[in-house]
Each structure stands twice: as C-alpha cells, then as structure tokens.
Amino acid sequence: MKALQTYWDSLGNTFILLAKPNLWIYLVPAILIGIFFYVFGSFFPDSIETIHTESNNWFSNAFRSSLNWLLSFSSSVGDFIYKFIILSLFSPFNSLLSEKVDNSLTDSKFDGGVRLMIRNLFRTIAILAVSTGLYLIVIFCWWIISKIVGLHSVDSVVYFFISAYFIGFSFFDYSLERYDKGISSTMKWGFKNKITVLLSGLIFSLICLTPKIGIIFAPFFVTLNSTLVYLQIEKKLNTNQRNTNIN
16 A cells, blocks of 8 residues: 555655646657657567457367467567667656756756767666566466466466566666666566555556557656655655756
C-alpha cells in the first residue's frame, strides 16, 4: 500500500513537471530516434498468428501446442529486446533529464554532462542485459508451471507483467547510479522495492501500447516519474521541495 501511495503522489507531481517547458528539450532526441525507427521499421512483428488446426493425433496436437507457445514466446522476447534497444538509445538523454530533476528538487549539484551520458549508456546496457537474462529464466520457469498446471491462457498477461518488472529496473538506475550505487546494489534495491519497480515498468508498458508516440513518450514520462519516486523513497525531498519547482 505504501508503494501505491508513493506512486499516486508522484504521478500528480509528474504531470506538474510536464508543464515545465525547459524539460521538453530532453524529448527531442527521443523523437529523432523514434522517426529513424519508424522509417526503417521494426525487426519485430506486432503480432504473430497462432495455429488453430485441430487433430485427433496426439503428436500433431502436441506439436501444434509447442509451436504456438514458441511463437508467443518469440513475440514476447522480441518485444522485450525491441524495448531494450530503445531504452539503451534513450538512456544518455534520460540520465541528464533525471539529473536535471534531482538538481532542481533537492538543490543537488550533479553535473555529469557528456561523461554521464556515455557512462549511463554502457551501464544501461549492462543493467538491461542482466535483466534480460533474468527475464528469460523467469518466463522459462513460468512456462514449466503453466505446462504442468494448464495456465497457457494467461501466458500473454504473465509475460507482460514479467517484462514490465525487469524493464522497470532501468528507470531507477539513473538515480541509483547518480548516488554511486553499483549494478549489484541496483539489483538488490530493485528486488527490495519490487512493487515500485513493477509499477514503473507497467506505466512504461501501458504507455507503449499507444500507437506511434507511445514508445517515444514513455521513457521520458517514466524517467520523470521514477526520479520523483526514488527521491521520495530515499527521503531526499524536503516538504518545501515537493512543489516540483523546476527552474
């Protein structure tokens, strides 16, 4: 409940931040990268057809069931990797955005500049690589469970939540890196604040469902939101600093 309340409070403040014109400049690189992706197209399909042919042959039915799962699995992994690429490309600019919000709200004096952008690019790739490995392990475990219990009908929903959880890590990493938290400390923080990380990933994934503009706007919005959430959780915001006064 505390995580939900923190998110509810931070969402209101995030929308206040959106009214600050000087923050929108950080969205420009995302728009340019997004245009590039739309021009050349995505390597991953939006949907994959499943096979519905019925047969009395048990081998045929088993093969059909396995193939449908493989198609669904490939679609989910492809979508995750697509978001992995997008988040990696956006990370240098989102790290500066997160730093800007932190400096303005806490009177900190972080000044990473180009060095911060380069460092965060490689760190984001490392975080997302670890998350991808864990993601594959978790969905494989789920596949075994759903195979035994017969829960294939909810596979797509479960994959969506698992993907959202591991993607959520990257948005808090901007703040964790800024406060000198290593990758292992970041992962520990993420597992400790599971609901918080999941909510960030869910917000990102839900915004991404918006055609065309979702994948461009989602990292920008969730970076703002996650920075506010992190500062609240770590009690780095004083009461008189919660008016999100960005200069």
